[in-house]
Amino acid sequence: MENLLIEFLSNTGFALADYRNIIMILVGIIIIYLGVAKQYEPLLLVPIGFGMLIGNIPVIKDFGLGIYESGSFLNYVYYGVTHDIYPPLIFLGIGALTDFSTMLARPVLMLLGAAAQIGIFTTFLGALAIGFPPNEAASIGIIGGADGPTAIFLTAMLAPRLIGPIAVAAYSYMALVPVIQPPIMRLLTTRKERLIRMEEPREVSKKEKIIFPIVGFLLCCFLAPAALPLLGMLFFGNLLKECVVVERLAKTARTSLIDIVTILLGVTVGASTQADVFLTRQSIGIFALGAFSFAIATASGVIFAKIMNLFLQKKINPLIGAAGVSAVPNSARVVQMVGQKEDPTNFLLMHAMAPNISGVIGSAIAAAILWSFMSL
Amino acid sequence: MFGFEAIIAHDGVGISVIGISIVFVGLVLLSFAVSRIHKLIELWDKKNTSYQRVKKSQQKDQKTLSVSDLTVPQDVRRASRQFKLLIEWMGEPFPLPKLLDLSRKCGLSSPHSTINEFIKCKLIIPDENGYYIWNKQLEEKRSST
Secondary structure: OHHHHHHHHHOOHHHHOOHHHHHHHHHHHHHHHHHHOOOOOHHHHHHHHHHHHHHOOOOOOOOOOOOOOOOOHHHHHHHHHHOOOHHHHHHHHHHHHOOOHHHHHOHHHHHHHHHOOHHHHHHHHHHHHOOOOHHHHHHHHHHHHOOHHHHHHHHHHHOHHHHHHHHHHHHHHHHOHHHHHHHHHHHHOOHHHHOOOOOOOOOOOHHHHHHHHHHHHHHHHHHOHHHHHHHHHHHHHHHHHHHOOOHHHHHHHHHHHHHHHHHHHHHHHHHOOOHHHHOOHHHHHHHHHHHHHHHHHHHHHHHHHHHHHHHOOOOOOHHHHHHHOOOOOHHHHHHHHHHHHHOOOOOOHHHHHHHHHHHHHHHHHHHHHHHHHHHO | OOHHHHHHHOOHHHHHHHHHHHHHHHHHHHHHHHHHHHHHHHHHHHHHHHHHHHHHHHHHHHHHHHOHHHHOOHHHHHHHHHHHHHHHHHOOOEOHHHHHHHHHHOOOOOHHHHHHHHHHOOOEEEOOOOOEEEOHHHHHHHHHO
């Protein structure tokens, strides 16, 4: 009986844990705290944080419990991440949630979404320079797209072993947009520029909204066919929303479906950060490059908006360039917040949504391009 | 391999330059397409409106034609009396070639164009069996005005 008790105790988490598990559990608790108390992207951070707790409970190897052990519950659910099932489904939900009106009203603002993707390619170069192989460098670069599903999509294709750190870095930085972006935005703009008021966007007809997802899909996917799973679902979701006749499907896509997939994605991505896989020097490099990527993407958007102002008759507020880094709608909210600090009556949110949404499209195209290049 | 050497070895600069260019091209094309959509819709709507306007005016024309008994030219009115007598003699319904032939024999002036005018102003109408009849209703209406 004594042996039985000793054997049981030696198999408990207390006996199996090492300092790395404790570190990761603490990180998980911090992430839950940020989601709950600070409300930084709670829909993502709470599942990811709890997933980190799940993934870092030390368990006996080959017991069929860990996320990397085939046949375990977590391993089955993780299949959706490693085989690129969840990201397109999330895009379907995003499409069904998003109103493209402001972008359709002033399409020139889409260029800001393209400019922000400079961060992806700059970070790709940075990652190559510090010794990452090209496929991993591409996966790290995509963090700058500030789009969790896109980052997971590309990493699952190019560097599956880095899904954990890259996904956590992408989602953490997305959640930390209100902390990372404002200093860069203020640094690159003058007060006068931050006070610029933008003209009211024109009204967009229903016909335009219905035609756009079809035209957008055809155009983008003919240009970058590798973006098909992501953009196909995004535009399909938007068509469901706009055509009105399939309201039931649109409602499911923007509520139940996206919620279920977010739970599964968040928990498994969190659980994939097992200490022995996650706590490596590479992960530190990925986090550092991710922050760099985010900063460059934000700066590129703002600077490009200033360049556009040199040619535009109706000036745009350069702050909205920062919204080019996808992170829908967080970065648009940050633009609104920074703009209102200068002038509480200046409403930039709806204007910022245009580059914000085009950033989603841009980052998906960028991911498709990187995937194509790495597969050649 | 590290630094610039690694970037060059993996063609990093080429990938980045081409990559960002494609992203820009994609979004520029999309932005251009989007900026045209509402104009195309406007054009389409305009086309539809003008088509409907033309259709309406055609219908209006047809309506006026149906009461065109009020605007039958004087010379046709005069000729109609003679043709009516011929038709009464022939009996209804009658074939057009027979009316034409008979009017020629009777020496009526330009019978072909006159019969054509009758058909246009619906004084002579088809009976749906390949023959024609004299539109008495129209004639009554005309005489009442």
